[in-house]
Every structure is written in C-alpha cells, then in structure tokens.
Amino acid sequence: MAEKFFWADQIADDIIKKNPKKNIYVCASGITPSGSVHIGNFREVITTDLVVRALKDKGKKVRFIYSWDDFDRFRKVPANVPKEWEKYIGMPLSDVMSPFGKGSYAEHFEKEFEDSLKEVGIEPEFIRQSEMNKKCEYAEEIKTALDNKDEIVKILNKYRKERLKEDWWPISVYCEKCRKDFTRILNVENYEIEYECDCGFSGKFDFRKKGIVKLVWRVDWPARWKHEGVDFEPGGIDHSTPGGSYTTAKEIVKKIYKGRVPLYEFYEWVRIKGGKEFSSSSGNVLTLKDVLEIYEPEVLRYLFVATRPNKGFQISFDNDVIKIYEDYDNLEERYYSGKIDEKDKRIYELSQIKLAKKKPERIGFRHLITLVQSSKKISGRGEKVKNWLEKYAGDDMKFEVKDKIGKLSKKEKDILIKVRDLLKKNLDEKNLQNELYEIGRDDVKGFFQLVYRILIGKKNGPRLAGLILANKEKVARLLKDL
Ligand SMILES: [Zn+2]
DSSP states (O other), X not given: OOOXXXXXXXXXXXXXXXXXXXXXXXXXXXXXXSSSOBHHHHHHHHHHHHHHHHHHHTTOEEEEEEEEOTTSBOOOOOTTSOGGGGGGTTSBGGGSBOTTSSSBHHHHHXXXXXXXXXXXXXXXXXXEHHHHHHTTTTHHHHHHHHHTHHHHHHHHHTTOSSOOOTTOOSEEEOOTTTOOSOEEEEEEETTEEEEEETTSOEEEEETTTOOOEEEOHHHHHHHHHHHHTOOEEEEOHHHHSTTSHHHXXXXXXXXXXXXXXXXXXXXXXXXXESOSSOOGGGTTOOBHHHHHTTSOHHHXXXXXXXXXXXXXXXXXOSTHHHHHHHHHHHHHHXXXXXXXXXXXXXXXXXXXXXXXXXXXXXXXXXXXXXXXXTTOOOOTHHHHHHHHHHHTOOGGXXXXXXXXXXXXXXXXXXXXXXXXXXXXXXXXXXXXXXXXHHHTGGGHHHHHHHHHHHHHSSSOOSOHHHHXXXXXXXXXXXXXXX
C-alpha cells in the first residue's frame, strides 16, 4: 500500500515522539575509511541527511554528525593501493601513510568522499574518531566497559555460537612502539593497562593520558550513542541481522551505559545496472564521484529520496539513464505547475540542494544526446551526457555525421536532393520533421532508413529533424555535391 506521507517525515515524527522535549536532536552516520567509499554507503548518509532536513522543516534544532571511524585498524589492502601497504596492517587507519601523496591513508579517502558529499548538498559535522580517541575523550566509556566486562561478555555470548575466550577484553591496544594492535592485555587496574606486543615491546599506561586504546566495535557503537546522545542512526545489513551489532548495541547502551536506544532505520544495499567496467581509478569500487559523472546532484538525490531506505533499488548506467532523467524532469514540471500530490511534492523538495523559486531551464537528456554529438559545447547536464556516452551508453546512442556519401541509385539521389533543398528553408524542428515525413510519404520507413544511412551510417538514430538541425553545416556540406 502506498504510504500517505513521505518516509523521512514519518521518521522525524517518531524521533520527536520518543523524546518530545529534547532541545537539540542528534542524527548520526559514519563509516570506516578503509578505502574508497562505495555508493552503497552513501545511502546511509543521505538517509540521515533527509531525516535531518525533515526535523528542521518541523522547526527542530538538529546536530548532524558524521563519524570517520579512522581509529579502526587497517585490515586489508584494497585493489587501488600498492601491495606493499601490507606492512601497515594492524595500524590505525589515521596513522597509515597515504599511497597517493600528502596526509594519511584515512585522510585521502575521507577527503574524496567529503568533496563529493558537498556536491550533493550534504555538509554534516565530521568527527574523526582517531582524534577523539587520541585525546582520550572516551576514557570514561572505556572504564565503564572494563568494569562491566563480565556483563558485556554475557550479552555478547547470547548471540554467539562459540563463546568468547577467557582472555577476551572489550578493548584493543595499539602498541606504543610499532603502533600496531598485535597486542595482549596482561593486566587492568583502575585506569592502568599493562600489555605486551608481538614486536617484543611491553608497557603500562594510564588510558586517561595516553590515547592508544580502542573499544571493540560492538561496545564502541553503544558507547558513542551515549557519549553523543544520538537520537537517530541508520544501519546497513551488516549491522542489522538478528543478533548483529545493532541487537547487542541496544542491550549494551541500556544495561551498561544507562543510555537511550536511538531510532534505527535499516537501509538496503543499492544495486548497479549496466556499465561494463567501473573506473579502475577508484579500485573497482563504485563511488559517489563515479555516479556524479553521469547524474546531476539533484537527480541523484531524487533516486535515493524516492525509495524508502528499507527497499532496494538500482542505479542504472545503461540506457535507462534517459528514462530516469525524463522522470525527474516530469516531476519538476509538475512541481512548478502545481499539479502534484503532497508526497511527490515532498520528494521534489528534498531532491533539491536549494529550492529554486522559478522552474530551472533544462534541456532534456535525450535531446542532449544529439546536441553533444554535434560538436556543440554544452555545459552542466551536457557534461553528464558526454561522460555517459563515452563510458556507458549503448552503441545505438552513438553517432557521427559522415563526410562522404557512398554510391546512390537515381531514386535515392532524387530523394536526398529534396532533403537538401528543404534545409534551405530554415524551418524549425517541428516543421522540418513534418516536411521530412512529407518527402518520405510513399515509404516512410524506407525514407528514414535511407537518410540515416547516408548521414550517420546507421539504420536509425535520434529524431531526424533534431539531428539535422544540430549538425546543419555538416549535413549541408555532405549533401552539397549531389
Ligand atoms: Zn609493537
């Protein structure tokens, strides 16, 4: 059944209902910058962004935080990073050198994503967890976890096939010498931790003064809900299975941290359709930047806004792109004409980065396919069309006006002379198309096939009048010597 109200507004209502008197609502999102951020993860950020906007539209104050979990360990070398980076495995991502120049590994991938986010109008408050941890911001949450270790083990074991080992701790320690986490905890007393490392180093430190401790993910997540007072956070399938990290985080935040469980929204992974090889520049991962080469920011937002996060959808790179742009233009048309229902109105509004007072001037994607292949310079949407033609479009969408005519029969020649003479009349597209039909009246199909064959060497192509007008000089030159 179709929902009456827009999904982000429903979630915003639920957040307010849970805690009606709260002064500032906190909506959170985050990811580990272990490599280029996949477009699937973008769904998490935009889900949060839309809920934030819905809350603001209801007159609420909101803090939108985005956690870079860059104190997580470097686990695996992705495809676009040199193999020798293996030597950094076990270090916090924030301490690994960038393989692409200045700064750290984490910073490189953070910046890549932050730049693309800005382009689609999403500007949260970024929190680098490496900085928080290094400043010992979570010392009290760590202390609570250590003090309640047995209780945490009990909660986690409920959902595990194999029980946690006797020497399990809710934290890991990064060695002061080699900076890796191949360490074992020997003793914990109050705020002091004693450990030894595979590199041979052993030491003792106070975790209020030295930020080299990290809570394990299943404890880290609820600890941060409590620390930041989070009211809403979406999560993907990896966290959402029964007994998964969301299940245990709910119990831990209540029982161990005496905090509140935020409202949660499961988001489904997005699928990709069409497009043979995705740019190797991003390590075979499809990024937001890749998608923005083809989709205008508003059209991209529209794709995510229109589908509730718990439902799957696909981002197309094949000829469906044309249809998606047409659907978007149609929605825009209806929005500015006022002939639109409440739900679609909301979808359009939230697809915008900044809502324009007047309907923006746009050229349809399909028409641009003809224009950009006619050596016309077109910026904005034209750039997207150009990228699409180069990388993903089917051959049926590509053409080039030829500069030589092959052999013709007398009859074919006579027909083409009529077309040439028609061009001298300087007709507009509609009238030209009508006149073309008039010439081909006796055999419309044969006529169009002939003209397409002569002009672009194909049996069919874009609307003929549009094609001719976009390539007027070239066509005139081609037909000149008949
Ligand atoms: Zn070490």
